[in-house]
Amino acid sequence: MKNILVIGGAGYIGSHMCKHLATNGYQPVVLDNLICGHREAVKWGPFIEGSMADKYLLEKIFSKYEIKGVMHFAAFCYVGESITEPGKYYRNNVAAPISLLEVMVKKNISNFIFSSSCATYGEPLEIPITEKHPQNPISPYGRSKLMMEQILNDFFNAYGIKYISLRYFNAAGADPDGELGEDHMPETHLIPLVFQTAMGLIKEIKIFGDDYPTKDGTCIRDYIHIDDLAQAHLIALERLLDGQSRGIYNLGNGAGYSVKEVIDMARNITGKCVPYRIVDKRVGDPAVLIGSSQKAVEELGWRPHFPDLHTIIETAWKWHKSHPKGYE
Numbered sequence: 001m002k003n004i005l006v007i008g009g010a011g012y013i014g015s016h017m018c019k020h021l022a023t024n025g026y027q028p029v030v031l032d033n034l035i036c037g038h039r040e041a042v043k044w045g046p047f048i049e050g051s052m053a054d055k056y057l058l059e060k061i062f063s064k065y066e067i068k069g070v071m072h073f074a075a076f077c078y079v080g081e082s083i084t085e086p087g088k089y090y091r092n093n094v095a096a097p098i099s100l101l102e103v104m105v106k107k108n109i110s111n112f113i114f115s116s117s118c119a120t121y122g123e124p125l126e127i128p129i130t131e132k133h134p135q136n137p138i139s140p141y142g143r144s145k146l147m148m149e150q151i152l153n154d155f156f157n158a159y160g161i162k163y164i165s166l167r168y169f170n171a172a173g174a175d176p177d178g179e180l181g182e183d184h185m186p187e188t189h190l191i192p193l194v195f196q197t198a199m200g201l202i203k204e205i206k207i208f209g210d211d212y213p214t215k216d217g218t219c220i221r222d223y224i225h226i227d228d229l230a231q232a233h234l235i236a237l238e239r240l241l242d243g244q245s246r247g248i249y250n251l252g253n254g255a256g257y258s259v260k261e262v263i264d265m266a267r268n269i270t271g272k273c274v275p276y277r278i279v280d281k282r283v284g285d286p287a288v289l290i291g292s293s294q295k296a297v298e299e300l301g302w303r304p305h306f307p308d309l310h311t312i313i314e315t316a317w318k319w320h321k322s323h324p325k326g327y328e
């Protein structure tokens with residue numbers, strides 16, 4: 001079995017990736033410091049608790065397991081927090097992965113899949129956003145992801161480390177079997193918060209602004225199912241294993257839904273009330289983010305299985321209603 005090192009494999013996206021790898025004949029080797037991840041979400045291979053900044057630990061892992069590729073899901077991901085605590089973001093999202101890349105060079109390991117973000121584009125100049133759109137990120141989070149894309153390019157040129165960067169739009173939904181889900185602490189993402197409201201765990205959902213230039217005044221996002229993300233990562237990994245040297249691809253569904261549309265759909269699916277209140281806009285929120293994934297479709301042969309928002313929300317609800325307090 002081919003070993004793949006999954007950094008952040010105990011987190012939301014990483015854990016779904018591990019299940020997808022295991023179902024497709026790979027062994028995920030998880031390295032996670034459990035700051036955001038959940039030990040209960042690691043079920044498909046060895047688990048090592050630790051940080052990717054720990055070069056000694058990484059060397060031990062690379063010596064023990066014959067690692068064929070590395071996937072990195074261990075970045076901090078709150079746009080707002082990155083504005084108030086930039087050092088935390090640059091240390092974890094840039095400095096730590098540089099240590100990882102240096103150990104990869106030393107141990108002669110290539111094939112890196114990087115979780116990048118549509119946040120690298122900043123305020124969109126045109127919709128849908130393609131990979132050619134200028135990258136002018138407006139938050140330290142977005143800048144940290146862009147820096148990593150540039151650093152990967154430099155490591156490719158200097159040492160030949162092959163990589164694919166995947167620029168996600170809004171990852172959402174959960175494992176259709178109900179085994180894994182989204183559990184962040186603190187939770188800031190729209191769909192889990194809508195469910196917490198539906199379950200009465202919080203009083204109301206706050207909508208960040210309703211005077212954006214959109215059809216109902218609330219922000220529009222492109223939600224992509226977590227299993228479709230995982231599928232794209234696996235295809236990208238196999239491309240690298242087959243010889244592709246590098247690539248950059250958007251991953252979204254090319255369809256946008258407003259915050260109010262998400263709330264309405266969640267109301268229909270849960271059959272519960274979701275009270276909301278309009279509050280001030282959140283700093284760093286563009287009005288509309290919709291991606292074109294045509295390049296991933298054409299070049300990688302990626303075919304999303306759950307492109308519609310209804311299924312995305314339904315799978316997420318399946319997990320949330322059976323895990324109202326998350327993994328604990």
Ligand code: UFG
Nearest residue numbers: 077117118119170188189190193206207208219259282285
């Ligand atoms: N929203 C609310 N109320 C909330 C939470 C969110 O109105 O309580 C709105 C946001 O303003 C936004 C939409 O719901 O318009 C989605 O917000 P999320 O926080 O769920 O997701 P983001 O779009 O902010 O962030 C996601 C990823 C980031 C990534 C970003 C790219 O979580 O990692 O997309 O912009 F960088």
